Amino acid sequence: xxxxxxxxxxxxIQSHVVRGYVGNKSATFPLQVLGFEVDSINSVxxxxxxxYAHWKGQVLTAEELNVLYEGxxxxxxxxxDYVLTGYSRDTSFLEMVVDIVQELKKANSKLVYVCDPVxxxxxxxxxxxxxxxxxxxxxxxxxxxxxxxxxxxxxLTGRKINTEEDAIEVMDLLHQMGPExxxxxxxxxxSKHGDQFLVALGSQKIGKIHSQKxxxxxxxxxxxxxxxGDLFAAMLLxxxxxxxxxxxxxxxxxxxxxxxxxxxxxxxxxxxxxxxxRPSPAQLELRMVQSKADIENPAIxxxxxxx
Amino acid sequence: xxxxxxxIQSHVVRGYVGNKSATFPLQVLGFEVDSINSVxxxxxxxYAHWKGQVLTAEELNVLYEGxxxxxxxxxDYVLTGYSRDTSFLEMVVDIVQELKKANSKLVYVCDPVxxxxxxxxxxxxxxxxxxxxxxxxxxxxxxxxxxxxxLTGRKINTEEDAIEVMDLLHQMGPExxxxxxxxxxSKHGDQFLVALGSQKIVRPDGTNSSQKxxxxxxxxxxxxxxxGDLFAAMLLxxxxxxxxxxxxxxxxxxxxxxxxxxxxxxxxxxxxxxxxRPSPAQLELRMVQSKADIENPAIxxxxxxx
Numbered sequence: 001x002x003x004x005x006x007x008x009x010x011x012x013i014q015s016h017v018v019r020g021y022v023g024n025k026s027a028t029f030p031l032q033v034l035g036f037e038v039d040s041i042n043s044v045x046x047x048x049x050x051x052y053a054h055w056k057g058q059v060l061t062a063e064e065l066n067v068l069y070e071g072x073x074x075x076x077x078x079x080x081d082y083v084l085t086g087y088s089r090d091t092s093f094l095e096m097v098v099d100i101v102q103e104l105k106k107a108n109s110k111l112v113y114v115c116d117p118v119x120x121x122x123x124x125x126x127x128x129x130x131x132x133x134x135x136x137x138x139x140x141x142x143x144x145x146x147x148x149x150x151x152x153x154x155x156l157t158g159r160k161i162n163t164e165e166d167a168i169e170v171m172d173l174l175h176q177m178g179p180e181x182x183x184x185x186x187x188x189x190x191s192k193h194g195d196q197f198l199v200a201l202g203s204q205k206i207g208k209i210h211s212q213k214x215x216x217x218x219x220x221x222x223x224x225x226x227x228x229g230d231l232f233a234a235m236l237l238x239x240x241x242x243x244x245x246x247x248x249x250x251x252x253x254x255x256x257x258x259x260x261x262x263x264x265x266x267x268x269x270x271x272x273x274x275x276x277x278r279p280s281p282a283q284l285e286l287r288m289v290q291s292k293a294d295i296e297n298p299a300i301x302x303x304x305x306x307x
Numbered sequence: 308x309x310x311x312x313x314x315i316q317s318h319v320v321r322g323y324v325g326n327k328s329a330t331f332p333l334q335v336l337g338f339e340v341d342s343i344n345s346v347x348x349x350x351x352x353x354y355a356h357w358k359g360q361v362l363t364a365e366e367l368n369v370l371y372e373g374x375x376x377x378x379x380x381x382x383d384y385v386l387t388g389y390s391r392d393t394s395f396l397e398m399v400v401d402i403v404q405e406l407k408k409a410n411s412k413l414v415y416v417c418d419p420v421x422x423x424x425x426x427x428x429x430x431x432x433x434x435x436x437x438x439x440x441x442x443x444x445x446x447x448x449x450x451x452x453x454x455x456x457x458l459t460g461r462k463i464n465t466e467e468d469a470i471e472v473m474d475l476l477h478q479m480g481p482e483x484x485x486x487x488x489x490x491x492x493s494k495h496g497d498q499f500l501v502a503l504g505s506q507k508i509v510r511p512d513g514t515n516s517s518q519k520x521x522x523x524x525x526x527x528x529x530x531x532x533x534x535g536d537l538f539a540a541m542l543l544x545x546x547x548x549x550x551x552x553x554x555x556x557x558x559x560x561x562x563x564x565x566x567x568x569x570x571x572x573x574x575x576x577x578x579x580x581x582x583x584r585p586s587p588a589q590l591e592l593r594m595v596q597s598k599a600d601i602e603n604p605a606i607x608x609x610x611x612x613x
Contacts (some may be wrong), residue, residue, distance in 0.1 A: 005596050016318075018370055019341045019379060032331050032595045039321045045344055045362075047373025056373030058366055061345075068320055071349025071358030077321060077588050195431045282379050 008241065009037040010082040011063070011104070013097055014230065016042035020056075021286040022049045022227035023086060027234035029288055030257070030295045034238045038064050039080070042162045043088065051281045052155040069100050080104050080111055082237055086230050087118040091134045098138045105142070112240075115143035115179070119152050119178040121186075132156075136177075145240060146179040147233050150187040164201070166190060168213060168307075170228040180205040181240065183251065185232060191217045200255070202304070203244055204247040213307040214248050216255055221262055223279065225271070227286050232258055235295075248304045259301040261286055262292035310338040310369035310547065312384040315367070315399055316536065318344035323592040324351045324533035325388060329540035331594055332563070332601045334519065336544045341382070343370055352531045353587045359550070366546060371402050372425070382406050382413055385518060391429050393436050400440045405445070414546075417445035417481070418539040421454050423488075438479075447546060448481040449539050452489040466491060466503070470613075473505040477517065482507040483546065483553065486502055488524075490565040491594075499523045504610070506553040507534040519613040520554050522561055527568055529575070529585065533592055538564055539577075541601075554610045565607040567592055600603050 009289045010031060010050070015023030024040045031038050046057030055192045067115035072078045083101050088094050105111050117135045131281045136156050140146060150161050157173045160166065167189065171182045184204040233259050239250040264287040270281035312333060317325030326342045333340050345367070348359030354593065356576045376382045385403050390396050407413050422428045438458050442448060452463050459475045462468065473484045485504040493499035504520045541563050545556040570593040575585035 011320075016342075016344065016345050018313075019374060029331065029334050033335070033598065035595055035598075037595060040318075041320050042318065042347055044343065045370065047345075048379070052377045054373055054376035056369045056376070058362075058369075060360075064360055067358045067360075068347065072321060072356070072358055074356035075350060075354045075588060077350070116363060136341050203592050282377060289337055289339060292335065292337075 004233065006035050007037075008035070008238065009039065009079070009151060010084055011039045011041070011080045012084040012234075013041045013043055013044065014084070014086045014101075015044045016040075017046050017048050018046045018204070019193040020227070020282075021231070021288045023230055024267045026230035026286065026288070027084060027086075027226040030231060031234050031238060033292055033295050036238065041065060041099075043093065049281070051104075051224070051226050059090075060093070062090065062096040065100075075085075078104060079107055081108070082241075083111065083113045084233060084237055085114075086233060087127075088106050088131070091128075091130055094131065094134050094139060098142060101137050101142050112144045112237075113142055114137060114145040114147070114233055114237045116147045116229055117143075117156065118229065119155055121149055121151050121169060123151060125155075138261050140173040140174070140278050141178040141274045143179045145181040145236065146174060147183050147185050147229070147236060151186050151187075153182075153184055161187065161189070164199075164215070167201050168203070172211070173211070175205055175211065178248065181247065183236060185229065186218075191215045196220050198268075200251075204245075206245070212247050214251060215307055216251060216302055216304045218255060218302055221266055223266055223282060223284060225262060225265065225286065226281070227259060228262065230263065231286065231288075248306055252300050252305050252306075253298050255304075256298040257291075257295055260298060261291045262287065264291055264294075308337050309339075310383045311338070311341065311381070312386055312543065313341045313343070313382045314386040314540075315343045315345055315402075316386070316388045317346045317348065318342075319348050319350050321350045321591070322533070322588075323537070323594050325536055328533040328536035328592065328594070329386060329388075332537060333540050333544060334597055335601050338384075338544065341374075343367060345395065349562070352595075353530070353532050361392075364392065364393070367395060367398050367402075371485070377422050380406060381409055383410070384445075385413065386413045386539060386543055387416075388418045388539060389429075390433070394434055396433065396441060398416045400444060403444050413594070415444055416447040416449070416539055416543045417441060418449045418535060419445075419454050419458065422534065423451055423453050433603050442476070443480040446454040447483040447485075447542065448476060449535070449542060450476075450489050451487050452491075455484075455486055461493070463489065466501075466521070469503050471510055473503065473612070474517070476506065476508055483556065485542060487526060487535065487561075493523045495523045498526050500526055502557075504553050504557050506551075508551065517555050518571070520610040521613055522557060522608055522610045524561060524608055526566070527572055529572055529590060531568060531592065533591060534564060534568065536591065536604040537567065537594075540569045540584060554612055557610050558606050558608060559604050561610075562604040563601055564596075566604060567594065567597045570597055570600075581611070
């Protein structure tokens with residue numbers, strides 16, 4: 001006799017690349033491996049991510065996105081438990097996403113919108129500046145789980161983060177703007193373990209007033225990975241689903257999956273590149289398929305501290 | 308296992324056809340899957356409604372150019388299925404030929420989707436393109452009886468006819484041919500359909516021969532969509548692991564199909580309720596739920612070597 005299966009359907013609206021693991025390619029397989037039904041709308045179809053020497057492909061317009069959603073709606077299957085979004089370059093596309101999320105929340109009031117507000121890093125925006133007001137005023141208010149890095153959190157709140165106290169205030173401001181769960185996926189805050197570690201923080205509201213705050217010291221890796229943020233948001237979706245009131249555990253599992261995938265990837269990339277050579281973007285593609293066992297059952301590699 | 312597949316098929320937002328049907332099972336089995344989506348539709352065309360966009364032959368070429376410019380146009384397999392567009396199909400052939408120049412051992416798994424039960428459900432002008440351009444570069448072909456008859460111009464009434472048709476298909480290109488379904492009478496009665504397969508082999512003395520197999524497969528009283536795409540993907544996987552043993556490759560492929568379909572029909576009937584026919588949405592393959600069967604299929608159907 002088969003156990004009752006988890007019925008959980010995610011609508012993921014992200015990029016598709018023919019080769020490699022970013023956007024929907026990064027999010028879909030791990031979620032499917034964990035038993036989620038993943039409906040995916042591909043916001044673009046590119047040959048590969050834009051960190052390669054060359055990339056080519058086509059983008060979806062806001063109207064084409066609407067047409068796809070209309071198809072789902074006409075068949076009365078516009079019922080989702082989660083929506084997941086990431087990198088976007090287009091304000092009208094983002095606004096259409098917000099319309100869709102609002103309609104899906106009317107169809108299912110318990111829907112959880114996991115939003116990675118991708119805008120930039122290390123003090124610089126890498127999307128058009130006019131996306132900021134759309135994220136701040138329209139997207140974040142309907143988000144339930146938000147995964148900004150420090151720079152994006154600063155942009156959204158208009159506040160600089162220099163200390164852990166600043167970060168806590170910023171996360172509380174973000175709660176007031178919408179999401180009950182906020183994870184600062186990386187920051188420049190000094191780690192107690194030294195400069196080979198970065199600090200991540202998280203905050204989850206418990207009731208109207210209180211929140212659980214956590215902190216993680218995450219080993220840095222000397223390489224540029226693409227798609228890791230997309231994997232992070234997808235895995236945070238999965239593990240907060242299984243641990244909805246335990247951000248500590250959800251983050252430990254999420255960060256641990258990242259750790260295993262990245263470790264396997266850098267090992268392979270260095271082997272492919274050869275001694276003394278920097279691996280190429282192609283060689284640095286996440287070893288996603290090879291990490292299935294770690295995705296299914298992550299050994300905890302990083303612990304979170306409750307503040 | 309380092310094995311990279313280029314799969315050029317449809318994408319649906321919801322459900323399991325085309326690339327949605329092929330990708331997860333192949334990834335679960337450890338294959339790297341690069342996927343070019345020939346269309347993006349909300350869902351398959353068996354629902355009451357469907358909406359979306361198609362990729363042109365030129366856009367397909369642009370995507371391939373991106374891969375090529377980065378020098379990563381190296382694949383072990385190409386996999387294709389349903390297409391409605393002759394120029395798109397011709398572009399696929401160009402790409403396959405170029406990829407074979409880059410890797411002479413590349414295996415092209417081709418499902419020549421044209422129709423079933425005596426009727427074509429693609430434009431008729433695809434037939435000459437499949438027959439004269441696509442099949443000659445295919446290595447593994449998975450036609451149903453109707454498609455095999457169209458490609459060879461020969462009718463199949465008996466097992467002997469089927470064997471002749473598979474040999475004709477070998478002569479046209481592919482070393483491995485699987486007739487995924489037929490109207491031939493099964494020895495187990497009318498609740499079973501007959502599938503046949505043929506793989507060219509080289510005898511120890513250097514002469515050519517073929518291994519021919521036959522399978523009696525239980526019929527299911529429902530219309531599934533995406534099962535042919537799953538079949539071709541799993542045949543790719545299991546012939547990869549059993550390159551000279553079509554019997555085992557087919558047993559595993561058909562067994563995966565069996566488990567996925569059984570789980571799907573069970574769920575669909577439960578969702579529909581007693582006495583009601585399940586809807587297309589309810590009949591979507593229970594793919595994600597079938598991960599364990601995909602990874603390690605218990606043999607549910609045996610093949611007989613003819």
